Amino acid sequence: MIKRRDFLKTAALSSAALVIPNINIAQPQTDSKYLLNNSFLRINGIVTADGNPLKNVVVSDGETVVITDENGNYELITKNRFVFISIPSGYKIPQNETGTALFYKEIDRKKRISFYPFELEKSGDDTSHSFIVFADPQTLDAQDMVRFKTETIPDLKLTIKDENLKNVFGVSNGDIVFDNLKLYPDYQERVKESGIPFFQVLGNHDVDKKAKTDETSVNVFEDYFGPAYYSFNRGNIHYVVLDDIFWFGGYMGYLNQKMLDWLKNDLAFVEKGETVVIFSHIPPYTTQALRNGDKKENDRLRIVNKELLYDLLRDYKSYLICGHTHESQYLQDDSIDVHVCGAVCGAWWTSDICIDGTPNGYSIYTVNGVSISWKYKSTRKPINHQLRVYKPLSELNKTDEIIANVWCYDKNWKIEWFEDDVLKGEMENRIDFDPLSKSLYDDKDKLTRHKWISPVKNDHMFFAKPSKTAKTITVKVTDRWGNIFKESIDL
Structure with a gap:
């Protein structure tokens, strides 16, 4: 496989995204921080890490996309609000004081500032x-x-x-x-x-x-x-x-x-x-x-x-x-x-x-x-809480079937059931309502806030009918990576 930096070098030679038009730089028509006008501003900057220039870092204004040169420099012509970098692998994600990611600079058109540097810090291998x-x-x-x-x-x-x-x-x-x-x-x-x-x-x-x-x-x-x-x-x-x-x-x-x-x-x-x-x-x-x-x-x-x-x-x-x-x-x-x-x-x-x-x-x-x-x-459940099983003929489930909701299910998962420790096979997948969601959200009198909420049918409900003599039912879920989750109920 071509290393990403080598690939970036090749792409830089061929990509039309790098072309900077030869146009006149117009004066801004407004001081508003929001209005995007037709005036262009030529901006440039340098991307460094620990004081050293970084080449092949992708920089953009949301339209033009360029990469930094051997000396970490970039230049583009923009009429947009921000210039930002595509943080490269192996470098820490910079943060605002608020904890959110800081990968951008707002372009100051009022002062016509044209230089926008970015400083990164190595993080080590993040494969x-x-x-x-x-x-x-x-x-x-x-x-x-x-x-x-x-x-x-x-x-x-x-x-x-x-x-x-x-x-x-x-x-x-x-x-x-x-x-x-x-x-x-x-x-x-x-x-x-x-x-x-x-x-x-x-x-x-x-x-x-x-x-x-x-x-x-x-x-x-x-x-x-x-x-x-x-x-x-x-x-x-x-x-x-x-x-x-x-x-x-x-x-x-x-x-x-x-x-x-x-x-x-x-x-x-x-x-x-x-x-x-x-x-x-x-x-x-x-x-x-x-x-x-x-x-x-x-x-x-x-x-x-x-x-x-x-x-x-x-x-x-x-x-x-x-x-x-x-x-x-x-x-x-x-x-x-x-x-x-x-x-x-x-x-x-x-x-x-x-x-x-x-x-x-x-x-x-x-x-x-x-x-x-x-x-x-x-939230507030163990990491292995990956399913919910409903007992037949109960307050939430009036049917004679065992019902399981496996919310992370996809076609590569297997949902099996056991009756008194005997494997009975795979459960039947049907489009249906989750009994608890139906109980909570169908009755509008129970909703003290947002009475417009309603339950929806989903495609991760599973059903099986136990025998009349069954004492314990276990649902076994095997995800696509072989991890197993179980939940049992007594009848």
């Missing part, structure tokens, strides 16, 4: 690393933030210690807040307490709802977290964060052409065949419409132009890690692994489970070389 995905923390108010502070963050810190996670970073995968953008500072305080750097993804509840256009809807988010799309590297993996929220007073899942062009240029520096992990809030696809029997897919629950993204990813082993739906689903779409992660807030902090029965929690990904494994960590 093995881990990352945490917070899908939908979605805090609405101080009450929600207290739960995030006292439940999620302490659980994460304990998990990092107990699981001995190394070279770990976090990703808040959208809907960081629930329309209340004034809570961003509180969120920053919480992730700082985690002790790991966090990258942020824009969610539909993170945009400025007062904005009249998609372009201006991200301004407040960018005030706190920098650009809404960017890339970085850890070990052998290239990571990309995308903004798939198209805001027009409502929203839909959509990737604009400017960002797609940037992604094409960014991927020009990634060798074909390598692994690319993409974080976006809205999934490219789920089976929710199929599960609900809907004739048409909801454009708020999918990326309507996902094919354009898939075309750019054809030459790579790709994962798309998403949130948004407050349920769990792991599937393949057009040979791309799509992960829809359960929500930190569950069903908007009304209880302890999502609308499909997945517990409130977060996802843990472990990377060794190009091998990626994952598991779901239920």
Whole structure:
């Protein structure tokens, strides 16, 4: 395999992304920090580590993509708000004082500052690393933030210690807040307490709802977290964060052409065949419409132009890690692994489970070389809590079948059941409701907050019918890596 730095050198000679147009530099037309005008500014800088220049570091303004030369220098012409680097493997993730990742500089047009240096620090070999995905923390108010502070963050810190996670970073995968953008500072305080750097993804509840256009809807988010799309590297993996929220007073899942062009240029520096992990809030696809029997897919629950993204990813082993739906689903779409992660807030902090029965929690990904494994960590539950079993003819399950919810299930998992220690075979997979979620969210009188919440059918429910003489039932789950989880109930 070509080493990444050698590949970058080759790509630099051939990529059209490096061309800097020979144009006149216009004077800025406004002092507004938000309005993107047609005036261009020539900027340059140097990327160093421990005082030494770094070559072949990818630098971008969200359109043009360049790499640093032998002396660590870069130059580009921009009309955009930020310049940022794609943090190279083997270097620490810089952090703001708030704990969030600092990989960008805001371009000061008012003072017409043109020099933007970046200083990195070596971290050593990060071929093995881990990352945490917070899908939908979605805090609405101080009450929600207290739960995030006292439940999620302490659980994460304990998990990092107990699981001995190394070279770990976090990703808040959208809907960081629930329309209340004034809570961003509180969120920053919480992730700082985690002790790991966090990258942020824009969610539909993170945009400025007062904005009249998609372009201006991200301004407040960018005030706190920098650009809404960017890339970085850890070990052998290239990571990309995308903004798939198209805001027009409502929203839909959509990737604009400017960002797609940037992604094409960014991927020009990634060798074909390598692994690319993409974080976006809205999934490219789920089976929710199929599960609900809907004739048409909801454009708020999918990326309507996902094919354009898939075309750019054809030459790579790709994962798309998403949130948004407050349920769990792991599937393949057009040979791309799509992960829809359960929500930190569950069903908007009304209880302890999502609308499909997945517990409130977060996802843990472990990377060794190009091998990626994952598991779901239920908040305030043991790491091996990977299923919930319902007793037949009980308060929650009125049927004569044993029911199991295995929220991290995919087609490579095996779900078996035992009756009085005798293997009976694999359980039947059906699309159905989780009994606990149905009990909690079907009866609107039980909902003291957010009475619009409803349970949803999911595709990770399993069923088996025990004999009338059975005394103990055990459900055995074997995941795609051979890990085994069991839960038993007495009848």
